Amino acid sequence: MKVIEVRGLQKRYGRHVAVEDVSFSVNAGELVALIGHNGAGKSTTLKALTGQLQPSAGEVLVAGVNVLQDPGEARRRFGYVPEDPQLYDYLTAREMLELVVEVRGQGDIPATLAAVGLQDDADRLIREYSQGMRRKAALAAAMVSKPQVLILDEALNGLDPPSAARVKAHLRALAEGGAAVLLSTHVLETVEKIADRVVMLARGRVVADHSVSEIGEEGLERLFLSRIGESLER
Amino acid sequence: MGFLDRPDGVIDGVIGLGVRLALLCNGAMALRTYTALVRGEERPILDPHPADVPALVRYLVRRVAWEGLIWPLGVAALCWPLWSAGPEIYLTAVGLAAGGWGAGLLMGFPVHLGAVWAAESPGLAGLFNLIRGQNPQLQAALLYAPGAALALGAVGVGAAATGARLGLSGQSAGWLLLLTPWVLGAVAFWLTPARAERPYYRATLLLAEVDGALAAREDPEEARSVYLEWAIRFFPTALRPYLRQDLRHGWRAHRGWVTGAWGLGLVALAPAWSDATDAATRAALIAGGALALIGALGQRLGVSDPAWLDAWLAPPPLPRLLARGLTLWAYLQGVVIPPTLALAVRQGGEAALGFVLPLEALALGLAVAGAIAGRMRGAGLAPYLVVAALAWAGLTWGMLTGGVS
Numbered sequence: 183m184k185v186i187e188v189r190g191l192q193k194r195y196g197r198h199v200a201v202e203d204v205s206f207s208v209n210a211g212e213l214v215a216l217i218g219h220n221g222a223g224k225s226t227t228l229k230a231l232t233g234q235l236q237p238s239a240g241e242v243l244v245a246g247v248n249v250l251q252d253p254g255e256a257r258r259r260f261g262y263v264p265e266d267p268q269l270y271d272y273l274t275a276r277e278m279l280e281l282v283v284e285v286r287g288q289g290d291i292p293a294t295l296a297a298v299g300l301q302d303d304a305d306r307l308i309r310e311y312s313q314g315m316r317r318k319a320a321l322a323a324a325m326v327s328k329p330q331v332l333i334l335d336e337a338l339n340g341l342d343p344p345s346a347a348r349v350k351a352h353l354r355a356l357a358e359g360g361a362a363v364l365l366s367t368h369v370l371e372t373v374e375k376i377a378d379r380v381v382m383l384a385r386g387r388v389v390a391d392h393s394v395s396e397i398g399e400e401g402l403e404r405l406f407l408s409r410i411g412e413s414l415e416r
Numbered sequence: 417m418g419f420l421d422r423p424d425g426v427i428d429g430v431i432g433l434g435v436r437l438a439l440l441c442n443g444a445m446a447l448r449t450y451t452a453l454v455r456g457e458e459r460p461i462l463d464p465h466p467a468d469v470p471a472l473v474r475y476l477v478r479r480v481a482w483e484g485l486i487w488p489l490g491v492a493a494l495c496w497p498l499w500s501a502g503p504e505i506y507l508t509a510v511g512l513a514a515g516g517w518g519a520g521l522l523m524g525f526p527v528h529l530g531a532v533w534a535a536e537s538p539g540l541a542g543l544f545n546l547i548r549g550q551n552p553q554l555q556a557a558l559l560y561a562p563g564a565a566l567a568l569g570a571v572g573v574g575a576a577a578t579g580a581r582l583g584l585s586g587q588s589a590g591w592l593l594l595l596t597p598w599v600l601g602a603v604a605f606w607l608t609p610a611r612a613e614r615p616y617y618r619a620t621l622l623l624a625e626v627d628g629a630l631a632a633r634e635d636p637e638e639a640r641s642v643y644l645e646w647a648i649r650f651f652p653t654a655l656r657p658y659l660r661q662d663l664r665h666g667w668r669a670h671r672g673w674v675t676g677a678w679g680l681g682l683v684a685l686a687p688a689w690s691d692a693t694d695a696a697t698r699a700a701l702i703a704g705g706a707l708a709l710i711g712a713l714g715q716r717l718g719v720s721d722p723a724w725l726d727a728w729l730a731p732p733p734l735p736r737l738l739a740r741g742l743t744l745w746a747y748l749q750g751v752v753i754p755p756t757l758a759l760a761v762r763q764g765g766e767a768a769l770g771f772v773l774p775l776e777a778l779a780l781g782l783a784v785a786g787a788i789a790g791r792m793r794g795a796g797l798a799p800y801l802v803v804a805a806l807a808w809a810g811l812t813w814g815m816l817t818g819g820v821s
Contacts, residue, residue, distance in 0.1 A: 195628045229624070234463065236621040253617035257466035268460040285465050324464065 185210045185331055185362035186231065191240035193226050193386075200226040201386040204240070208364050208379075210330075213357040215373040215394075216366040218383035219410050224366040225265050227383070228335045231364070232262045245330050258286065260331040267320030271309035275300050275319040278308065279326050286327035294326040297352040299345040314340040321349060325356070332356060332363045338372060350376045370402050382406065384413030426501055427584045431577050433495075434509040438516025438573040438597075439566065441487045445517055446565035448484050449524025452476045454532070454558065454619050469616045470609035473525060477605065481521055488514045508580045515576045515597035519569035522601025526608040527568065531561035532615040535622055552629035554622055568604075572597030642667045643674055644746055651742075658731065658739030666713065666743055669720050673713040677750030680706035688755035688771075691762055696771045697815045699755040704811045706751045707779050708804035714744050714786020715796045723793070737787050744783035752779060778811050 186208035193200040201223035208214045216224050229235035231242050233249040233256060242249050245259040270278055276291060283289035295301040298318040303311070308319055317340050324332060332353070338346050354376050357363050367373060373380055374394060380402070382390035389409040397405055419429025453476060462472075491513040498506040534540050535557035544556035551559060579593020642664050648656050666674060684706060688699035717740065752775050760768035785803045789796030 232464065233617065234620055235624045235628075250621075254466050254469065254613055257464070262464040264460075264464065268457075270461055282465060285467065 183210045184208070185245050186214075186333075186364055187241075187243040188227065188231065189241045189243075191227060191230055191242065192238045193223075193230060193235065194238045199386055201230075201383075204383070204386070204388055206381045206388060206391055208331075208362045210362050211357055211360050212378045213353060213363040213365065213376055214379045214381060215377035216364060216381050216383065217368065217370070217373060217406065218366075220368075222383040222410075223386040224383055225335055226386075228262075228333055228364070228366055229264075232260065232264075232333055233257070234264070259329060260333055261324030261327065261329040262333045263317075263320045263324045263335060263337040265335040267317065269308050269316060269319055269323070272307060274305050274307055275311075275322065276304040278319060279322055282323045282326055286329075289326035289328070291326060294322045297325065297348065298322045299348050314342060314345070317341060318345060318349075325352070328356070328359075328361070330361060332361055334363070334365045336366055336368070338365075338367060338369070346372075370406060374402055382409055384410045387413070389413055426505060427581060430498060430501075430505050430509050430584075431512070431580055434512030434580065435573055435577050437491050437495075437509065437513035438576070439570060441491065441513050441517035442520035442569035442573065442597075443562065443566050444487055445480070445484055445520025446524045446527070446562040446569070448480050449476075449521065449565070450528050450558075450562055452480045453525060453528050453616075455623070459620065459623075463620055467616070469613040472616070473609045473612045477521065477525060480524075484517070484521065488517045504584065508584060511594045512573065512576055512580060515594060516569055516573050519572045519597035519601045520565060522598075522605040523568050524562075524565045525612075526604045527565040528558075528561050529608065529612055529615040529619075531557040531564070532619045532622055536618065552626050554629070555626045558622070558626070568600070569597060572600045643671075647746070655735050655739055655742075658736050659742060662717070662739050662743040663746075665717060665720070666747065670713055670716055673710060673716070674747050674750065677706070677710045677747055678754070680710065681751045681754035684751065685754040685758045688758035689762055695763065696759055696767055699759065700771060700775060700815050701812055703751050703755055703775055704778060704808045707748055707775065707782055708808045710748055710751060711744060711779075711782035711786040711804055712789075712797065712800055713747060714740065714783070715789040715792075715800050717743075717786075718790025718793050718796055721790070721793075737791070740787040740790060741783045744786045745779055748779040748783060752776060774811060774814065778807055781807055 184207040188207070189205050191204040192202050204223065204227055206214075216227065218224050226235065230237045230240075231244065231249065233253045236250070244256050247256040247259060249256040270281075273281070275295065279289065279291045279294065283291060292301070295304045298321050300315065300318045300322060303315060308316065311319065317337060321334070321337055324334070324337075334353075338349060341349060350372065353363055353365070357378070365372075365377070377394050379393050380390070380397070381388060382405070389412075390405060392405070394402070419425045419433075422429075453473070488510070492510050495506055495509045495513075498509055535544070535554045540557070541553065545553050547560070548556035575596035576594045579590040579596065582590025582593070643666075645660065645663050645667075648659050648663070651659055681703070684699050684703040687702065688695055752772060756768050756772045756775075759771050782804055785800055785807075789800035792799070
């Protein structure tokens with residue numbers, strides 16, 4: 183069942199085209215990686231998917247809800263970590279999660295803190311956190327209510343290796359539990375380890391959409407370099 | 417509060433004061449509501465999550481009211497001397513101001529949410545395109561929204577002022593009209609929370625469009641162009657590198673001073689645009705002060721000069737100082753040109769010449785002083801200010817006594 187649907191998405195800023203005719207979908211229980219070079223349009227696509235950006239054309243649906251027509255309902259169905267997550271600096275991570283649980287109506291705070299490796303620092307103010315810890319707190323805020331859809335923009339950047347491994351395992355578990363996870367990243371190793379499918383963007387267009395098992399370990403880097411290299415040379 | 421000394425002017429005086437304070441409070445609250453609802457720092461934090469928007473709006477009203485309570489309390493303290501003219505005088509001023517505050521608070525929310533709708537309304541696109549200035553069209557409605565809230569609040573304040581006048585004249589029913597801003601605000605706000613969800617979320621999209629449009633407008637060629645750089649070719653080759661460096665430094669690091677010179681020049685233009693015999697003197701006093709102020713840019717340039725690089729490369733001191741002085745003098749022309757042209761048009765070339773010569777002499781002196789002050793870096797400001805103040809005083813004395821011009 184398609185839980186995320188992007189159809190003919192286009193975003194223009196004046197003459198600059200950020201994304202052009204981007205279409206893909208993510209099924210329930212699937213973890214899809216969105217990869218591409220810097221400026222390929224990954225963040226623009228995710229912002230349009232989460233109602234942070236008005237598409238110039240096209241349609242985005244999350245769990246069957248049109249994000250632009252029913253933004254409140256769409257937000258109830260997805261958790262989102264933006265590229266530059268903003269948090270209440272004067273709350274602790276636990277208080278921040280309590281706020282999110284209050285807003286979303288459900289959530290398991292201790293389990294989520296453990297999943298991102300923040301349980302020992304949960305009662306410190308967020309303003310005292312390092313960049314990586316802030317990202318963990320943002321991840322926890324997105325995941326705490328176990329949304330149907332999880333959308334993560336470079337969310338694993340800056341995590342220490344044990345935390346990154348823990349978060350990857352948790353994301354995998356969420357997908358196996360039926361959630362749809364869309365993760366943008368530059369790290370091909372992450373894609374190979376946890377993603378079911380990869381959607382590749384270059385210069386604002388989808389240049390590949392393959393199952394990771396079809397590509398194989400050696401093939402992902404080769405595919406990335408060939409498709410994106412071709413697109414950038416054009 | 418001089419009206420307190422004139423018994424027949426107390427009513428007019430207190431109402432005039434109350435209306436001004438009311439509009440001030442109204443404007444302040446209209447801006448505060450904009451920050452809380454539209455451009456606040458909480459929007460990016462809350463945006464990924466669903467929100468109970470009606471509850472959020474009601475909470476924001478309470479919070480903005482609490483945070484903005486300083487305005488009516490401040491007015492109540494400020495107006496305390498009115499108590500001596502009678503409690504009703506004091507309460508009139510405070511009541512009017514409180515009404516403006518309440519109207520700004522309660523009308524600000526619906527007006528700002530309405531502005532989001534208006535910004536996206538195809539029927540209003542033409543109007544906003546006409547009045548947007550250099551801003552993206554979608555931003556126009558947001559820019560004018562605080563003004564609209566102020567205008568709507570002013571309607572309520574006007575009615576309240578009329579009521580206060582009637583009340584102070586003995587018609588006690590008039591006092592009821594003091595409640596008008598509150599009633600209008602309450603009605604406007606009562607309609608708001610239930611209709612807030614869509615515009616609240618749409619505001620995120622609108623702000624992203626506005627920011628994107630502004631970013632897309634950044635023209636690299638325009639960013640590279642430097643004020644007056646074209647003029648470098650008219651100077652000797654030995655001076656050109658230093659002139660180019662100073663013009664780029666001044667424009668890129670201290671643009672506000674350069675444009676500020678023209679702004680102050682326009683201020684000096686106002687008294688110069690006259691047939692009065694003392695027009696040149698009044699314009700010269702303003703322009704002289706402006707020259708003294710803008711000349712301090714020399715010291716600012718010195719502070720932001722790359723000290724280590726200068727020490728390492730050791731550029732020849734004379735061309736360097738000359739270039740800095742010329743740059744400052746060129747910047748100071750923004751102050752001199754507008755009033756000179758105004759005088760030339762209104763009073764002829766001779767009057768303009770009599771005006772421009774002493775001002776140019778002052779500009780030249782201040783440019784040299786500023787360039788030298790820049791060499792002294794942080795220690796240069798105080799001596800520059802002393803020299804500039806003396807020079808301005810000299811010009812003022814000369815103009816007033818007829819010794820100059």
